[in-house]
Amino acid sequence: KRRIAVLTSGGDAPGMNGAVRAVVRMAIHSGSVAFAVHEGYEGLVAGGDLIKQMNWEDVRGWLSRGGTLIGSARSMRFRERSGRLAAAKNLVLRGIDALVVCGGDGSLTGADVFRSEWPSLLLELVKSGDLTEAQITPYTSLNIVGLVGSIDNDMSGTDATIGCYSSLTRICDAVDDVFDTATSHQRGFVIEVMGRHCGWLALMSAISTGADWLFIPEMPPRDGWEDDMCSVITKNRERGKRRTIVIVAEGAQDRHLNKIGSTTVKDILSTRLGLDTRVTVLGHTQRGGPPCAYDRTLSTLQGVEAVKAVLDVAPDAPSPVIIIRENKIERMPLMEAVKQTQEVAARIKAKDFDTAMALRDSE
Ligand code: F6P
Numbered sequence: 001k002r003r004i005a006v007l008t009s010g011g012d013a014p015g016m017n018g019a020v021r022a023v024v025r026m027a028i029h030s031g032s033v034a035f036a037v038h039e040g041y042e043g044l045v046a047g048g049d050l051i052k053q054m055n056w057e058d059v060r061g062w063l064s065r066g067g068t069l070i071g072s073a074r075s076m077r078f079r080e081r082s083g084r085l086a087a088a089k090n091l092v093l094r095g096i097d098a099l100v101v102c103g104g105d106g107s108l109t110g111a112d113v114f115r116s117e118w119p120s121l122l123l124e125l126v127k128s129g130d131l132t133e134a135q136i137t138p139y140t141s142l143n144i145v146g147l148v149g150s151i152d153n154d155m156s157g158t159d160a161t162i163g164c165y166s167s168l169t170r171i172c173d174a175v176d177d178v179f180d181t182a183t184s185h186q187r188g189f190v191i192e193v194m195g196r197h198c199g200w201l202a203l204m205s206a207i208s209t210g211a212d213w214l215f216i217p218e219m220p221p222r223d224g225w226e227d228d229m230c231s232v233i234t235k236n237r238e239r240g241k242r243r244t245i246v247i248v249a250e251g252a253q254d255r256h257l258n259k260i261g262s263t264t265v266k267d268i269l270s271t272r273l274g275l276d277t278r279v280t281v282l283g284h285t286q287r288g289g290p291p292c293a294y295d296r297t298l299s300t301l302q303g304v305e306a307v308k309a310v311l312d313v314a315p316d317a318p319s320p321v322i323i324i325r326e327n328k329i330e331r332m333p334l335m336e337a338v339k340q341t342q343e344v345a346a347r348i349k350a351k352d353f354d355t356a357m358a359l360r361d362s363e
Helices: 016-029 040-046 081-094 105-127 133-139 164-185 200-209 225-238 262-273 293-312 334-349 353-362
Strands: 003-008 033-037 051-054 098-103 143-148 188-193 213-215 244-249 277-281 320-325 328-333
Touching (some): 016 033, 033 040, 040 081, 081 105, 098 293, 105 133, 105 143, 293 328, 320 334, 328 334
16 A cells, blocks of 8 residues: 655745646555645645645545646755755654655655655654654655646646646736737737746747747847837837737846836837736736636646556666656656756756757647
């Protein structure tokens, strides 16, 4: 009988509750015992009643709920070995031998570090007298399975992360709303969307709403972009467009890695084109709210697959992450996906934007 815990970590994303529900129910369905760790890795470190056994009905109604009902945190303590020692002890004391983590690339990397340190953590706990040989013997390995929850769709290897389509839908709805008022006053609007390192939300929302121009971190505009942007907008206005929409990812930058902020863009539209322009920062409204249908099915199918992976992946095999590729739910080595993701970030930092975009395209 396996004892499987699930936690959510990092920024919350719509659909995380669906993932927890699916893990809990699939674990119970397969004869295992399910646990939920509250407050992300903080709960793992603190233990106590932050690690709760879950019953089938405990997750009733969770599919349609936004945020993460078991809480999330960006835990500093888990980054320290002392925190991971406490976490290991808490798991062993409860007989938990598998952990499903739903989070972004940072959270999943933390999980993999934990798995690779597992034997040495247990030995250290025996040495310090926190656990006995007999207590650790049944738990020589820890299964880790990753689920990617992030509104940014910023993980390589998967076509979609849990939450990204809900967020995209919310952005589109917000831009549609702004359209109405912008058209009424013939105004310009600069709309800032989330995406510190990844422009997927900005790109997809610009396509979905017919925006006039957009800025994303991985494909900065060429020098002189101010003229390019103004001439496109002028042309659009001459064709009779009564409003102008520019979408800016929060991590937008130029080719020299200088930030392109929404206020800078607004000032250009106001001074160069004389457009009455406003800035709308969508902020955390993009992360909240009920998950869309796609995120409900994605999180359910992936949660089920995560438990299957716990049950049939050899304990010493590399940790898998559950992905979706060409509409199929699949597994890939977690650290391969993380490495590819970090490679894109490194290419952007090195101003090698062509490779960064090529890597994104091949994802
Ligand atoms: O979830 C990812 C993300 O939405 C980023 O796009 C954004 O920069 C970040 O989270 C902000 O998160 P927080 O306000 O929780 O630090």
